[in-house]
Amino acid sequence: MKKKIIIIGGGEHAGVIYDCVKEQKKFDLIGYLDKKKGFLSKKKIKYLGSENTFFKKFKKNKNIFFTIAIGDNYKRKKIYDDIKKFKIQINWGIVIHPSASISPLAKIDEGAQILNGSIISYKTRISKHVCIYTGAIIDHHNHFHSFSSAAPGACTGGNVEVGENSFLGINCSVKHGVKIGKKVVIGGNAFVNKNCSSNSLYFGIPARRVRKWKDEESYL
Numbered sequence: 198m199k200k201k202i203i204i205i206g207g208g209e210h211a212g213v214i215y216d217c218v219k220e221q222k223k224f225d226l227i228g229y230l231d232k233k234k235g236f237l238s239k240k241k242i243k244y245l246g247s248e249n250t251f252f253k254k255f256k257k258n259k260n261i262f263f264t265i266a267i268g269d270n271y272k273r274k275k276i277y278d279d280i281k282k283f284k285i286q287i288n289w290g291i292v293i294h295p296s297a298s299i300s301p302l303a304k305i306d307e308g309a310q311i312l313n314g315s316i317i318s319y320k321t322r323i324s325k326h327v328c329i330y331t332g333a334i335i336d337h338h339n340h341f342h343s344f345s346s347a348a349p350g351a352c353t354g355g356n357v358e359v360g361e362n363s364f365l366g367i368n369c370s371v372k373h374g375v376k377i378g379k380k381v382v383i384g385g386n387a388f389v390n391k392n393c394s395s396n397s398l399y400f401g402i403p404a405r406r407v408r409k410w411k412d413e414e415s416y417l
């Protein structure tokens with residue numbers, strides 16, 4: 198029996214995830230959850246109500262998977278934490294667009310999303326609920342920690358580490374061996390050639406620490 202999936206989030210990023218799910222042909226999409234009807238209703242995807250009302254009644258089901266289609270790392274993690282409070286066992290689906298190229302020796306964890314045309318190389322680890330956007334190139338032996346993400350065209354050399362909840366901006370590049378801390382935002386087009394400390398914003402060529410980054414700030 199084909200597995201079923203429910204998308205959490207109904208906005209434009211959810212549209213991208215919907216496209217991946219459709220092309221991946223691994224799951225039957227049964228609907229989406231959000232506070233109110235969103236973009237996915239235009240695609241005739243069934244609206245299943247808010248996460249709160251849905252998870253109050255939901256019982257463990259091994260054939261139903263979920264994916265959190267929220268681009269912002271902080272908001273994606275917050276939804277995950279809110280759902281955890283219901284203490285139900287949830288299956289988190291791995292959504293991969295078929296045009297992505299993934300080494301058989303890469304490790305992709307539950308809840309991750311790998312979008313169109315991205316490349317994940319040899320022995321790279323993509324942890325829980327990481328999102329690798331369109332056309333990002335992630336080279337060998339990288340580790341993207343939980344709830345981090347790489348925007349379109351971001352590019353990393355080998356042995357790069359990206360800490361929890363950190364974000365690589367559009368078209369940035371990260372030199373091989375660089376370690377990026379937790380909750381770091383790298384601005385678009387940056388060239389990161391040195392390690393980056395946690396809770397900070399970096400941008401420029403070469404990238405410099407610009408200021409402290411606060412959790413709830415938005416970079417999208």
Ligand SMILES: CC(C)(COP(=O)(O)OP(=O)(O)OC[C@H]1O[C@@H](n2cnc3c(N)ncnc32)[C@H](O)[C@@H]1OP(=O)(O)O)[C@@H](O)C(=O)NCCC(=O)NCCS
Binds near residue numbers: 385
């Ligand atoms: C860095 C970023 C988060 C904004 O940070 P911010 O502190 O709010 O910056 P502001 O927009 O207030 O800009 C402050 C200054 O920095 C400059 N600046 C902002 N981002 C920059 C970047 N990536 N590189 C170089 N300069 C940048 C601005 O032009 C502005 O300069 P000015 O004071 O001379 O006008 C944002 O510009 C960015 O790069 N976001 C990434 C977006 C992205 O990757 N989107 C992909 C979506 S999938």
